[in-house]
Amino acid sequence: MKLLKIVALLMILSLLLAACAPGPEAPAAQAPAEQPAAAPAAEVVKEAPSLAAAVAAGTLPPLEERLPKVPFVVGPGVLLTEEDLPDWRPGRYGGTLNSAHSVADWAPDVFVMLNEPLLSAPGIGVQGIRGNVLESFEVSDDNTVFTFKLREGLKWSDGTPVTMEDVRFTWENIYGNEKLFPQGVPARFRTGYDPAGDPMTLEILDDYTFRLTSTAPYGGFLRNITIEGWNGYTVLINPSHVLKKWHPDFTPIEEMQEELQANNLTDEWWQLFRQQKWCENWHVTADRCIGYPTLNPWISVRSETPGVKVFDRNPYYWKVDTEGKQLPYIDRIVSVQVEDVEMVNQRVLAGDVDFLRESTALVKVPLYKENEARGGFRTILLDMHVDSSILYFNMTYNDETWRKVTQDLRFRQAVSLAIDRDEIIESVYYGFASKPLVSVGEEFSQYDVARANALLDEMGMTERDANGFRMVDGKPFVILVEHAAHAPDIAPVAELLSEQLKDVGLNLQVKRIDPQLWDQRILANEMQATVFWGHDQGWDSDYSGSEGAANRSFRLWSLWHLTNGAEGEEPPQWVKDMYALDAARWSAVSGSDEYNRLKEETYAWVRANLPRITVVEKVKYPMIANKDLRNVASAGYAIASNFAGEQLWFDR
Structure with missing residues (x-):
């Protein structure tokens, strides 16, 4: 072995x-991107042979009519x-x-x-952000006004021109419709990326230019429409010529009845629109x-x-x-x-x-x-680009004993101390990973079974069953970790965690489930714990911006945050502190001194509170x-x- x-x-x-x-070495004739290499037109085939054949047959317009200006x-x-x-x-x-x-x-x-975002930068970073689907942008000196230009001549894949109507329709008829978006525009279009923040305002300046304005500095907005959450252009541009057929502002409900009945939706046109007709970037x-x-x-x-x-x-x-x-x-x-x-x-x-x-x-x-x-x-x-294996405890799972234990910081610290990360790094990652010093910290990345046991005893979890597993209020305390084997390392990491936590008397049982069931159980707040990855560092301390990660740690608190308190449960102050830090970070320009300071403060918050237990970093x-x-x-x-x-x- x-x-x-x-x-x-x-x-x-x-x-x-x-x-x-x-x-x-690159060929000598290669030129930089801004200076296209000169070559005789006859020597360069500028479109795929199948498309050239379609042009010759008259079933497709010439290339110059298909490309934007x-x-x-x-x-x-x-x-x-x-x-x-x-x-x-x-x-x-x-x-x-x-x-x-x-x-x-x-x-x-x-x-x-x-997936094509509105803006882009080399790699998956935020340094050197430039136009992508959008041709260009400008930002006011106070980071509140963002002016964008569409590519003139840009066309949908069916040949229909992309117009400012596609932007206006998205803003007014999708985000502005209370059936489709009861809370109004999503958080990315609210000042500070805060669900409770003021919504930005849209102003259409001409056929190719529009402006989004926030009520306060929102420098992180550019990052949000570049890479955050893998979002694509559909957050702001959608084919209105197709979607208007399924929206009552443009098409009578009576004309949708056949489709509504086929989907057992009666008059619920908004469900038909969202579930069947609107294809966001995630649905491609x-x-x-x-x-x-x-x-x-x-x-x-x-x-x-x-x-x-x-x-x-x-x-x-x-x-x-x-x-x-x-x-x-x-x-x-x-x-x-x-x-x-x-x-x-x-x-x-x-x-x-x-x-x-x-x-x-x-x-x-x-x-x-x-x-x-x-x-x-x-x-x-x-x-x-992620920390590949993280142990999540859903601290809002509907069980009072579970909540009492997992919401106690000492429990999360004890679990982290009970993990033999050296064994996991060697046996699962062949040495090509490191302890999570950024997201857990040196103190609680150490393997210290004695201290872990002491913390659990201090919590009052001193009673054990015949197998040595800890009990709470006279009942076995069982941790069910359900995972969907989304990556090959998740199952072996989960199994090793189960073995290692036995040394501190924690009964962690591992169960593999179907990926779709995994999603459903998380959203229904029916999952106690899981092992999955997280964008701890790839998106600069993304602990609340990626609500999927927040859902795995505290589903109901996340729901409260996302819905401005309309749903879910109000979180404790230490979680509110994280949301406040996140909002402040989004108000700053990515990469600025202020932004970097807030990023480090967020890492410090994570190390102090351990909202999830990162197993390894830098894989x-x-x-x-x-x-x-x-x-x-x-x-x-x-x-x-x-x-x-x-x-x-x-x-x-």
Whole structure:
């Protein structure tokens, strides 16, 4: 066993060394993104052959009529930093990118590849924010007025022009409709990213320019519409020409009756609108969104095989490379649904996957390396954008004994002290992870069973059953950890936690459940505890901004915050302190001295209160890429390559 670990460690070390090696020198003729390389028009094919054939047949307009007046130009350092992708090259058209997923109607790797935010920055950062779907923006000196410009000539995937009406409709008829949004505009459009904050105001200046104004400084707004929460352009731009057909402000309810009755909704048009007709960015891989107009590089098309999702290139996509070639390079993406994460990885080993990030794990690296040649792929060791394994206790679970125990800070401190992180780092992560010094702190990242036992005894949990497990008020205290094996490391980490916590008399039982049931149980406040990842550091101390994470720690307190007190339960002051810190951070400009100070204050709050128990930080992340795939990152966050999917191409 020790020899196997040494071999695996050597394999991972070789991957790290390969990632640090300089990439091949870029061709001398390559020009920077802002200076497209000059080439005779006859020598550069500027659109995919299938699209050129459609133009020749008269079924598709010429390329110049499909692109906006100012397209987004992709070159070195644009989608990924040059440090992370030193050998960027213009690509060639063609090929199908194969992937796999394990959850019905949800292909996460494809979702990220398709997702287009309003603004963007290299990698998944917030340094150097620029236009993306939106052509450009300006911010007033006091960080309250944000002026945006649409790309003139931008078109939906069905060829319909994107207009200011798509913005106005979203703001007034979606967010402004009390049935669709009873609380009004979402938090991202409220001062300070606060659900109770003043809503921003929209002003349409002309056919291509609009303005959003907040009542107080809201410098973090740019970050929010760039990367926060993986949100896409649908937060502000939606195809009104389609959605008006299902909105009573434009279409009589009587004309919707057939669809309403088919969905057993009677007169509840708003449910039909949200559940069936409106495809937000999170829904891009759902079957119900096949044929829905999009601005993404690929569009969902119907598959003849159940469980197989197919996405064809968008002929109206608005990005080009430095040679003027319309992106994406790859013709089609196909993702096959399999039973679980293990079967996803079996498809990798068999050579049936060209790109995979979501379901990989360090524990699989030896298998990946053994099968690279046969499967025709590369294993690239990059950085994980999340803390991969976190133990969440839902402190608002509907059980008074449970609440009394888990809301006691001493309990959370004791659990953290009882975790042998060195064992987990070695056995699950092959040494390529570290103790959570940022999100837990040095004191409670240590392995100290004696102190953990003392804290639990101090709480009064001194009575034990015949098996040595602690009891509360004469009854067994059982911790049910339900997880959905969203990643290969979650199950082994959960099992190790179960074994380790026995040493302090805690009975932690692990149960694997279906991913959809996992979501349902969290939202229904029916889950006691789980193991999942969290954006502790990737989004700069994102402890309340990602409400999914807050739901896993304190569902009812989070609901109270999201609904301005209309639902859920009022949280204690220590949780309110976190929401106040978060709001203050959002008022500051990302990267400023004030912002960085507030970020560090939030980390200090986390270490002081342990709202969730982070197991490890700074985990390496293997990414699978076909050996012929180009413009693949060699460093940085693995998920950043997903976001740059439009520049991937096959060199064959």
